[in-house]
Amino acid sequence: MNHDVILEVRGITKFFPPNILANYKVDLTLRRGEIHALLGENGAGKSTLARIIYGECKPDEGEILVEGRRVKLRGPRDAIRLGIGMVHQHFRLVESMTVAENVALVAAKRLILPVREVRDRLREFARKYELDVDPDAYIWQLSVGERQRVEILKALYAGARILILDEPTTALSPLERRRLFTALKRLKDDGYSVLLITHRLEEALQSDRITVMRRGRVVATIRPEEVSREELARMMVGRVVRTGNYVKRPSSRRSAPLLEVEDLWVMSDKGVYAVRGVCLKVWEGEILGLVGEAGNGQRELVEAITGLRRVEKGRVIIAGEDVTNAGARRIAELGVAHIPEDRLRYGLAPGLSLIDNYLLRKYYKSEYRRGPFIDYGKAEEELMRAVNEYRIVTPSLRVPALLLSGGNMQKLILARELSEAHRLIIASHPTYGLDVATAEFVRRFLVRERNRGSGILLVSEDLEEAMALSDRVAIINRGRIV
Ligand SMILES: Nc1ncnc2c1ncn2[C@@H]1O[C@H](COP(=O)(O)OP(=O)(O)OP(=O)(O)O)[C@@H](O)[C@H]1O
Ligand SMILES: [Mg+2]
Known part of the structure; x- marks a missing residue:
């Protein structure tokens, strides 16, 4: 021994x-x-x-x-x-x-x-x-x-x-x-x-x-x-993974900004200003990379934009509409997808099945209803497709989400959040916890959405990733864009 x-x-x-x-x-x-x-x-x-x-x-x-x-x-x-x-x-x-x-x-x-x-x-x-x-x-x-x-x-x-x-x-x-x-x-x-x-x-x-x-x-x-x-x-x-080489269409002519943030001030949970007078714009057909080490106000900024945190001062305008301190659901209905940083806290109901989690933010929409009932058939078909695309490993769509491995939970949230057409995607660290192949799938997906005219705010700590994907990069430090 x-x-x-x-x-x-x-x-x-x-x-x-x-x-x-x-x-x-x-x-x-x-x-x-x-x-x-x-x-x-x-x-x-x-x-x-x-x-x-x-x-x-x-x-x-x-x-x-x-x-x-x-x-x-x-x-x-x-x-x-x-x-x-x-x-x-x-x-x-x-x-x-x-x-x-x-x-x-x-x-x-x-x-x-x-x-x-x-x-x-x-x-x-x-x-x-x-x-x-x-x-x-x-x-x-x-x-x-x-x-x-x-x-x-x-x-x-x-x-x-x-x-x-x-x-x-x-x-x-x-x-x-x-x-x-x-x-x-x-x-x-x-x-x-x-x-x-x-x-x-x-x-x-x-x-x-x-x-x-x-x-x-x-x-x-x-x-x-x-x-x-x-x-x-x-x-x-078990095979070679190809990375990089994103094919980007030239940026579309700048017609209208999809997201305008004007002199925004937001507090952290500790009761101090985490976002201090941030201004930024995301246009149609572009990826704006917001880079900085975690804890510099990114989370609070994203939460304020998506209606999850109070704005103290300043304005958030999405597709021309002032949505400062509007609720999360109203903002989502404007065609905003949000990949949250803390995916489990906002992301999943662990006890519910995969399919119910997939429907969590959709069940009330008419396309998923047949009379008073939820149209599981349609949702299942969509989710099956996502399971294949994202390579989500699961025995079935009916098992509780908590049985998935950590990375597969992330994939499920991504699949749900990105399943509809979006004008604006707010993506916080979208590749965290994903293995190389899936991370690459997500990056390509974001570029494809950009090429179709969506605006994307990509919050990342990975400078390399942000540079490879973004049209413009902004650096955030201590609540300010520097
Ligand atoms: N209690 C359970 N019941 C059924 N299947 C399970 C259970 N726990 C894990 N699994 C399945 O076992 C497989 C291995 O999962 P595990 O969590 O060990 O993976 P992992 O290597 O930690 O992955 P990750 O990098 O995504 O965290 C997965 O397919 C997962 O869905
Ligand atoms: Mg694990």
Whole structure:
């Protein structure tokens, strides 16, 4: 027995009826003090494997060994007791409680939450691993990066020595992504082991070892110095993905602006101005890229434009109509599509089926009704087409949306939001969480819509992506266009 190995997974198989083999004979070893990347496309089976290791999901076959001993996991509690911690793809924090309270909840067997003790421990973790967040801030006030640090701190506080992170960088800005890696390296140097789920090649290449999964199986476990980017991409996808080279029709003659934002002032949840006098215009047949690191007012700006947040001062005009502080539904009815940043919060009803989620914003429209009834036939036909186009992996249209993998949930929202003709598309980070092939499909889709005359506001942190797609690029910093 190799004492270096802290966790071993042997021959794990998990079948989801009727026809999904999420894991098939998966083997994996995690060493002490290593960052091990688990790489794979949307639906490859990464989260399923993580949930099995964390005791949230029972495998049909196979075994798990911790420090050489076979363990039986009846639930996450057993995993936590064995020193396994997990940060989920979608966070599980209590919004209305503070950071310290959320962390203290881990030890909630006691009646009174040990908040003071937690504060001290949080300070210690912050110093050692560069994981700082204000213990007294409320979760709803935090950025995605801060929330994630809270999740990691929770796991550390519970005594985890093995950390499983499920796509931790999906919604992080490049800066926060670098911070996370700094923290992970510190943890690793201190003897922690990290299983890092990702579909970003550059992240896998920064890890100590990489296990590539495809369609539920392990394709290979390798060291980064043994492969090139291209080889790694091919292992992951099983074929070559063509990117770039977008065919853009020359911009149409500028007739009318579709979106006009005039001297807009909007507050953040923290009660300070997040958008400070922004002016911008999006014309027919163009993509305006709005680039900046997350947290510079993009979210508040988009929410104000789409009717989800109050405008304090200034005007929003869509297709010539003043819609300042008009409701979200009225704005949507003007032909505005919105791909929200926080897709699960605004995006999906996890308990409803795929088809009901697809109909969520359409059911009242006449084309989806037959008399007093909803015309499921029409919706199903459309959704089937989208399932093929976006390659959404699902056993059927009738299963609850929460059974989809993270990336496939994103695809479902995109499919719904983009299923109708739109004059104006507000797309916040539309390729977050998508594997290479699907991301490319979405980019091509946006360009096609532009060529048909739609106006698109593309909010992105990825300068390269924004430059490749946009006709013009604006930079946002601290609530102002610079
Ligand atoms: N509880 C469940 N019931 C039925 N099918 C499920 C369930 N959980 C996951 N699946 C299916 O198993 C497959 C693997 O899903 P998993 O979430 O492990 O993928 P993933 O690699 O994490 O993908 P992503 O990158 O999109 O998050 C998917 O096809 C998913 O729809
Ligand atoms: Mg996943």
